Amino acid sequence: MDNKFLLFTPGPVNVAENLRVAISKEDICHRERDFDVLLGSIEQKLLSLFQIENRNLYRAVVITGSGTAANEAMLSSVVGQGDVLILSNGEFGERLHKTSQIHNPKTHLIEEPWGEAFNLKRIEDYLNAHKIDVIAIAHHETCSGMLNPLEPIGALAKTHGALFIVDGVSSVGAESVNMESSNIAFCSSSSSKAIGSYPGLSFVIGGKEHFEKLKQHKAKSTYLNLATFYEFLKSRSQTPNTPAVPLFFALEQALTNILKEGVSKRFETIRQRAKSLRSGMRKLNLKFLIDEKDMCSVLTTVHVPHLINVTDLKRCLREQSIIVYAGKGCFKDKVFQVGNIGEMTEFDIQFFLQTLKEALRTSKVNKISSAAPIRLTKPVLKVMPNRQGAEVSATL
Numbered sequence: 061m062d063n064k065f066l067l068f069t070p071g072p073v074n075v076a077e078n079l080r081v082a083i084s085k086e087d088i089c090h091r092e093r094d095f096d097v098l099l100g101s102i103e104q105k106l107l108s109l110f111q112i113e114n115r116n117l118y119r120a121v122v123i124t125g126s127g128t129a130a131n132e133a134m135l136s137s138v139v140g141q142g143d144v145l146i147l148s149n150g151e152f153g154e155r156l157h158k159t160s161q162i163h164n165p166k167t168h169l170i171e172e173p174w175g176e177a178f179n180l181k182r183i184e185d186y187l188n189a190h191k192i193d194v195i196a197i198a199h200h201e202t203c204s205g206m207l208n209p210l211e212p213i214g215a216l217a218k219t220h221g222a223l224f225i226v227d228g229v230s231s232v233g234a235e236s237v238n239m240e241s242s243n244i245a246f247c248s249s250s251s252s253k254a255i256g257s258y259p260g261l262s263f264v265i266g267g268k269e270h271f272e273k274l275k276q277h278k279a280k281s282t283y284l285n286l287a288t289f290y291e292f293l294k295s296r297s298q299t300p301n302t303p304a305v306p307l308f309f310a311l312e313q314a315l316t317n318i319l320k321e322g323v324s325k326r327f328e329t330i331r332q333r334a335k336s337l338r339s340g341m342r343k344l345n346l347k348f349l350i351d352e353k354d355m356c357s358v359l360t361t362v363h364v365p366h367l368i369n370v371t372d373l374k375r376c377l378r379e380q381s382i383i384v385y386a387g388k389g390c391f392k393d394k395v396f397q398v399g400n401i402g403e404m405t406e407f408d409i410q411f412f413l414q415t416l417k418e419a420l421r422t423s424k425v426n427k428i429s430s431a432a433p434i435r436l437t438k439p440v441l442k443v444m445p446n447r448q449g450a451e452v453s454a455t456l
């Protein structure tokens with residue numbers, strides 16, 4: 061199988077070559093010191109990724125399970141019988157709401173339409189009128205690309221004595237999440253988005269004092285009980301159940317790669333790619349769903365132009381080995397999404413823009429003359445692009 065796809069998606073991502081080596085390291089036993097050391101190293105690197113200043117006040121547990129597992133672990137572990145307020149302005153806010161409802165009978169919801177910003181006054185009024193114990197939000201609402209503000213909501217949570225928990229699944233690794241200044245008790249994320257590793261692991265980072273308090277609550281889940289994860293971490297630097305060890309090796313390598321590049325520099329790299337893609341797509345007359353100033357740096361949500369069918373467009377791109385996301389829910393058939401995380405070169409971006417231009421032209425022609433659809437015949441690239449830039453013969 062040597063069909064190499066360029067994943068312009070918000071996860072999964074193209075992984076770095078050294079992750080392929082890391083994932084196939086020698087077998088170790090997760091009840092031996094070798095694993096304790098591996099987990100300890102991942103935890104330290106996560107604290108560095110979050111640029112935590114008071115490192116001895118925070119800890120991070122790693123869960124075998126995708127981002128949803130970490131979100132469910134938080135929502136089922138932090139509140140006991142209390143009241144949870146979910147802030148939702150899209151698909152992932154709705155998922156937090158659904159998950160919370162399963163575990164917490166007293167789940168409240170403040171909802172904005174998909175792709176619209178929160179009204180802080182509305183949140184404040186709600187907190188004045190209701191006793192809320194936990195506030196939860198998706199930092200980057202991946203369905204629209206909107207980056208929700210953490211600091212002002214964290215400040216509101218603090219004033220009203222509520223714990224602030226954040227779904228950082230699609231932002232951590234690309235955008236700064238300041239646990240300390242945003243008053244965040246717990247933040248979740250996953251291995252396979254901006255951190256750039258394989259899918260299958262997630263984690264929750266949180267204040268030690270908050271982890272310590274979790275044992276007060278009656279467990280609502282066995283596998284996803286954060287208190288149990290914390291106990292195992294604290295007492296023996298292990299996980300409660302069998303971890304997907306090869307994925308831990310890969311995650312460790314992915315974090316090493318970020319720290320080697322430098323956290324701020326990595327954020328800037330991702331921002332620059334988004335900038336290139338956005339400026340290129342604007343030149344193709346494409347319009348974006350939300351204002352650029354509200355966008356997270358990991359992806360761009362693009363309106364499907366007149367006379368274009370998303371399925372058709374996706375197929376044309378796929379024929380050139382490019383994968384993009386189609387919109388979901390109320391955005392179905394209305395938008396497509398272009399991610400820019402994982403391994404990606406400037407060459408890949410230029411290749412994408414060139415291919416998109418062709419694909420838009422082809423799908424439009426197909427639509428107009430649907431009786432006799434034409435296909436993109438001449439490949440834009442004669443040889444698949446190579447990450448090192450070698451052996452590439454392009455007609456760009």
Ligand SMILES: *Cc1c(COP(=O)(O)O)cnc(C)c1O
Pocket residue numbers: 126127128129131152198199200201202227228229230250
């Ligand atoms: C992708 C995503 C999730 C779900 O993660 P999985 O790894 O698919 O379980 C949760 N929240 C946000 C904001 C996401 O983007």
